[in-house]
Amino acid sequence: MSTTTLAKGITTGLRAAMEKDSRVVLMGEDIGKLGGVFRVTEGLQKDFGEDRVVDTPLAEAGIVGTAIGLALRGYRPVVEIQFDGFVYPAFDHIVSQVAKLHARSLGSVRVPMVIRIPVGGGIGAVEHHSESNEAYFAHTAGLRVLACSTPHDAHWMIQQAIETDDPVIFYEPKRRYWDKGEVGEEPAGALGSARVVREGTDVTLLAYGPMVKTCLQAAQAAQEDGHSLEVVDLRSLSPLDEETVLASARRTGRVVVVHEAPTFLGLGAELSAMLSERAFYELEAPVLRVGGYNVPYPPSRLEDDFLPDLDRVLDAVDRSLAY
Amino acid sequence: MSTTTLAKGITTGLRAAMEKDSRVVLMGEDIGKLGGVFRVTEGLQKDFGEDRVVDTPLAEAGIVGTAIGLALRGYRPVVEIQFDGFVYPAFDHIVSQVAKLHARSLGSVRVPMVIRIPVGGGIGAVEHHSESNEAYFAHTAGLRVLACSTPHDAHWMIQQAIETDDPVIFYEPKRRYWDKGEVGEEPAGALGSARVVREGTDVTLLAYGPMVKTCLQAAQAAQEDGHSLEVVDLRSLSPLDEETVLASARRTGRVVVVHEAPTFLGLGAELSAMLSERAFYELEAPVLRVGGYNVPYPPSRLEDDFLPDLDRVLDAVDRSLAY
Amino acid sequence: MSDDEVAPLETAFGVDHHVTHAELPDRPAHEGGPDMVQLLTPEGERVAHPELDPLVEALSREELQGLYRDLVLIRRFDAEATALQRQGELGLWASLLGQEAAQVGSGRALRPQDHAFPTYREHGVAWCRGVDPVNLLGMFRGVNHGGWDPDEKNFHLYTIIIGAQTLHATGYAMGVQRDGDVGTGDPQRDTAVIAYFGDGASSQGDVSEALVFAGVNNSPVVFFCQNNQWAISEPNEKQTRAPLWHRARGFGFPGIRVDGNDVLAVYAVTAQALENARCGQGPTFVEAYTYRMGAHTTSDDPTKYRVSAEVEVWKHRDPIERYKRWLTTSGTADAAFFEAVEAEADELGRSVRERCLAMPDPDGTAMFDHVYAEAHPVTARERAWFTEYQASFEQEVAR
Amino acid sequence: MSDDEVAPLETAFGVDHHVTHAELPDRPAHEGGPDMVQLLTPEGERVAHPELDPLVEALSREELQGLYRDLVLIRRFDAEATALQRQGELGLWASLLGQEAAQVGSGRALRPQDHAFPTYREHGVAWCRGVDPVNLLGMFRGVNHGGWDPDEKNFHLYTIIIGAQTLHATGYAMGVQRDGDVGTGDPQRDTAVIAYFGDGASSQGDVSEALVFAGVNNSPVVFFCQNNQWAISEPNEKQTRAPLWHRARGFGFPGIRVDGNDVLAVYAVTAQALENARCGQGPTFVEAYTYRMGAHTTSDDPTKYRVSAEVEVWKHRDPIERYKRWLTTSGTADAAFFEAVEAEADELGRSVRERCLAMPDPDGTAMFDHVYAEAHPVTARERAWFTEYQASFEQEVAR
Numbered sequence A, B: 001m002s003t004t005t006l007a008k009g010i011t012t013g014l015r016a017a018m019e020k021d022s023r024v025v026l027m028g029e030d031i032g033k034l035g036g037v038f039r040v041t042e043g044l045q046k047d048f049g050e051d052r053v054v055d056t057p058l059a060e061a062g063i064v065g066t067a068i069g070l071a072l073r074g075y076r077p078v079v080e081i082q083f084d085g086f087v088y089p090a091f092d093h094i095v096s097q098v099a100k101l102h103a104r105s106l107g108s109v110r111v112p113m114v115i116r117i118p119v120g121g122g123i124g125a126v127e128h129h130s131e132s133n134e135a136y137f138a139h140t141a142g143l144r145v146l147a148c149s150t151p152h153d154a155h156w157m158i159q160q161a162i163e164t165d166d167p168v169i170f171y172e173p174k175r176r177y178w179d180k181g182e183v184g185e186e187p188a189g190a191l192g193s194a195r196v197v198r199e200g201t202d203v204t205l206l207a208y209g210p211m212v213k214t215c216l217q218a219a220q221a222a223q224e225d226g227h228s229l230e231v232v233d234l235r236s237l238s239p240l241d242e243e244t245v246l247a248s249a250r251r252t253g254r255v256v257v258v259h260e261a262p263t264f265l266g267l268g269a270e271l272s273a274m275l276s277e278r279a280f281y282e283l284e285a286p287v288l289r290v291g292g293y294n295v296p297y298p299p300s301r302l303e304d305d306f307l308p309d310l311d312r313v314l315d316a317v318d319r320s321l322a323y
Numbered sequence C, D: 001m002s003d004d005e006v007a008p009l010e011t012a013f014g015v016d017h018h019v020t021h022a023e024l025p026d027r028p029a030h031e032g033g034p035d036m037v038q039l040l041t042p043e044g045e046r047v048a049h050p051e052l053d054p055l056v057e058a059l060s061r062e063e064l065q066g067l068y069r070d071l072v073l074i075r076r077f078d079a080e081a082t083a084l085q086r087q088g089e090l091g092l093w094a095s096l097l098g099q100e101a102a103q104v105g106s107g108r109a110l111r112p113q114d115h116a117f118p119t120y121r122e123h124g125v126a127w128c129r130g131v132d133p134v135n136l137l138g139m140f141r142g143v144n145h146g147g148w149d150p151d152e153k154n155f156h157l158y159t160i161i162i163g164a165q166t167l168h169a170t171g172y173a174m175g176v177q178r179d180g181d182v183g184t185g186d187p188q189r190d191t192a193v194i195a196y197f198g199d200g201a202s203s204q205g206d207v208s209e210a211l212v213f214a215g216v217n218n219s220p221v222v223f224f225c226q227n228n229q230w231a232i233s234e235p236n237e238k239q240t241r242a243p244l245w246h247r248a249r250g251f252g253f254p255g256i257r258v259d260g261n262d263v264l265a266v267y268a269v270t271a272q273a274l275e276n277a278r279c280g281q282g283p284t285f286v287e288a289y290t291y292r293m294g295a296h297t298t299s300d301d302p303t304k305y306r307v308s309a310e311v312e313v314w315k316h317r318d319p320i321e322r323y324k325r326w327l328t329t330s331g332t333a334d335a336a337f338f339e340a341v342e343a344e345a346d347e348l349g350r351s352v353r354e355r356c357l358a359m360p361d362p363d364g365t366a367m368f369d370h371v372y373a374e375a376h377p378v379t380a381r382e383r384a385w386f387t388e389y390q391a392s393f394e395q396e397v398a399r
């Protein structure tokens, strides 16, 4: 048990994976001497050398494309995309190659690659540095999509992501990088599992990444108003842990999904559709969605207006309870 | 009124737009002498010259990127992406530039660009030639996404797409390219509108592009079984014509969404979520989704198993009616 | 497109970048230009080349005959596949007609431990690597997306997304470097990677990025561009203003143009480039100047965009004819040999046809296989649903 | 990275591609190499250059003084912005310190009808184009993503996605061609486009694709690469094995390296390249060899990855000092002039600060503006919801 930040939780997770398996190779822009713009890879090049912590040319398609080649040679590349908005030049390689090579080869080839993406807003950044693009990848068969929300999960989930033979998009909630928490001795659940992080009886809040903390705060505030909210940290966005989600939804009968991404075709849409398909008679209210608006991520002075916060979550809870 | 194929409906629509506005420029691979691999631009280079029907280098990012520049200079580029699976190299320019430039410039710049994409399966093609990737673009604020399903709509909607000052992703259902139909004198509705293409009372089928025909066939078959199905052609995937959809859903109380894309986070998810948010008490059954499976598009000998067909639509109708 | 444009600006600046060329048989630009390496004229005459001759001379009579056999057999295979497509047995076929020498010459320059990353047209390379050609038909027949294990013969899967494989090859070569399989001096160990791509592909950003990564890492990869003059309907001029082999220099490594219809020249140039890669001298860009004699694929109609006179000119440069002439005049092979190869080709054609027709359609559930390497709830649920749904029809039929 | 590597393979093939260079002042590779065009030494001495001298000699005393004024004012503006960031008034700042000459020299070579497509660091070019520098602060303050109308001064919006603007510039130049604004001989009409990008950006596929499109179309675009030696923490060697200006040749047009800290050389080279573009001679790649004296942005900590000795070396090549020396020794400007510029700079700093602090925060509803040019139901509904939701708080507060 040790206390550390979410960022350092990933650092120690990467370090553990690299120590365990010499074929784990980190690739990305500025991840070497600089340790990455968020310092997540700090110290790793010094300890593991330039062949295992690679400062690549500035070209995301090139990074993911060559990582595929390394994976085909038996390596396990862990790619850092510097900011969420910079993953798109690599989109083609991710959806047409990384996601499909295993199936294309009838199983003879594996692409055990992890693509780490610092995600979301709330840090006052300029354009393209605050996006939440998980829906694109979750909609893509062949990929697994994970989102961690605590130092503990950061440490363990990155290792699970590296260990699985499937390619993983690994989201790190950048505005929680500096949040501290304890890292325990064991993962909080298997790859793909969600976790009830606060039990409650009136309404279920479904969240992941940066919004888990917001939902926990909302649940705390709601308690003072006499409402008991359950908070589920999805942890895996593809596949979803439908059983955990369903069990909670059945218990409370009311669900609010919270994410930073625009709601239109965001994860909330899938969760809503799935819940109405699988728990139609058990829902007392429609699944409500709290998310970013359907606009490009705004300039930072407006991000507080854009991002779901405690008040907007509680507003949705009230609307749900009103049904 | 004239009878023509869907492909030629687009050709005549493009021709009309080019005659009307000399700043309309077509760009793409093999669209000149060859007339495009589907011959949609056949004859246009001969009539409008190489400056207005441009055979570009083989580079989709380059095509869309330079089209942006042309748009900034006041042109109205219409880009052809040869097949659905080849749009991804241009993904970055589409989501980070095309979709955002108008907002970024506080309205001073417009990007009146149309990106034509032959979409979907059913033509026995090899990999990457049969994909349905509309959800990626529909989830992207700043874009409009259209899908035509008949020669009439093909002819008129492409012109509406060119006329609007917003960027448009324009989907053409490739396996319906050779279907014939009449092209009337007027558009079948404004940009963004859906259309009830068959009225019915028991269940609403929501579809677009290639699946409209499938749904009409299903409705015909269902009639013989005594079920009255309403079919709505969405036509616009972003924005959705929620009012038309809602009105139909309220009439029938039961909705089945049909598309070729995998259901997980496909358009059906959004429609289901929206309908339960806006018509919770009026739905007799959960919105059911019939779509591709959550797998990469399979080899063509399996595509009939993958693609929603009349039977699968009717199976969902039965399940809906069983609620 | 002319190879010898003069740079007005640089000249204006007093900087003369005009490339100086060593002596090679003079040749007009439309025939590949003066820099194109050629060891056999279209008439089958041997052109001396002091640096490369030793590589060719090291080939045994059997190896020299083998090249011919490869050329003929792969052409026959290709013709059979085209016929199968016409008869509805394949959904599509991408013919290599005319490019046999480029593929066989380079394919035979590979050592067993080397790795090849093809486009969708490298049937000749697959053949040289020992991939059963019937396996190449699977994706065109629509029974799979790639019918062989890439690690079995070190021949990777066909890649349809233009240019993508050049990055995969480069990354693979970076892996080879990390494995220490470069520059050891052990001919069984030192490994090179070859990436195939077309003239059209050269425009894709991916390909340029591959040149960047390979250059920066000095990786053991050969970029083998088959310039068959056309990217579907677009001629070279729509893709590039400079000869393609010029591209490499600006990324920090050498480029070379070779007559792609001259199997000896292609062999020698590629062998040298691969050897340089294995020794740790880094990448090379080889432009094999050739011609796509047929349609782009069986779906294509080249009469829409190119004149038959052009095709006629290239017929005179046929890679098989020219090599056959040289084999004959040099006394390397005789009529009996040629006849035997012909017979073998007939047999190959028959066998390929037979085995193609026998290829079973996969079961519908196959689409759920290998989407993920590890258990996945959505795939599992959908697979179960699909199986049950299929069964319900069979019951109906049974009833 | 050395400029004069020899190509082993090509040599092995008897093809010598080693570029021959005309006479230019000898200079070691780490100072830009022998091919770098320089008109002023770091000590401020004028180097003769027969081809380019006329361009410089055509400048009036006022214009020559104006260049100095630009250099000083934009440096002062930049320093003020850095200070504003430190004081929390900006979220971020990307300083141009050290790159003033590259930006002013190229910016002043533009004609009014020309168009510039910047990265996020071209404050000096914006200044030359007449964009009010306060407008550049908006996106760094977080009040907008781009605070000026690109068509007002023909200076396009800052582009953060590395390399993307090179394609936009190329497409824009293709539009210029379609408008017939190339090669008419009318100096008010013929139009060129300039695309700025960095050494790191050269690795992006987009940039290579822009070179392809510009080459194929012979478009009037100048690719202006500010090689400031660093892409955040990565030095040139991580991006390229060859000098960047070599890149152009393989795409079919000339490349040239100019001393990016020599405002006269940058001016002359860019003016010539732009003029060639306007005349219909097509694109040029200009590599301005310079140095990023400060951090990548205010968020960066360069001590992690580069040694101060390097920075010290470059201090001796300061673009302003050297030009000031030449202005003085050549008698083009005197102390009174320099003092006046200093005073003007102080005034600019004060005004920028004042107006930055006065920049209002936009209203929350602004995020719904201009997402679409035409009415959009989702935006409209969300905007209405947002407005009502905001109002509910205000009511609460009012209560």
Ligand SMILES: Cc1ncc(C[n+]2csc(CCOP(=O)(O)OP(=O)(O)O)c2C)c(N)n1
Binding pocket: B029, B058, B060, B082, B086, B089, C121, C160, C161, C162, C197, C198, C199, C200, C201, C202, C228, C230, C231, C232, C292, C296
């Ligand atoms: C990214 C992408 N865009 C477009 C295509 C469609 N396409 C298939 S082959 C081809 C032309 C390729 O030309 P070239 O690279 O010269 O190879 P060749 O077919 O001549 O061997 C095109 C445009 C594709 N497969 N992938």
Ligand SMILES: Cc1ncc(C[n+]2csc(CCOP(=O)(O)OP(=O)(O)O)c2C)c(N)n1
Binding pocket: A029, A058, A060, A082, A086, A089, D121, D160, D161, D162, D197, D198, D199, D200, D201, D202, D228, D230, D231, D232, D292, D296
């Ligand atoms: C596509 C993309 N990837 C990564 C980044 C993050 N990033 C911003 S600036 C930069 C370095 C750019 O270096 P260079 O092109 O040399 O320009 P300079 O900053 O030195 O002026 C990086 C990696 C980005 N903005 N866009």
Ligand SMILES: [Mg+2]
Binding pocket: C198, C199, C200, C226, C227, C228, C229, C230, C231, C232
């Ligand atoms: Mg070709």
Ligand SMILES: [Mg+2]
Binding pocket: D198, D199, D200, D226, D227, D228, D229, D230, D231, D232
């Ligand atoms: Mg730089």
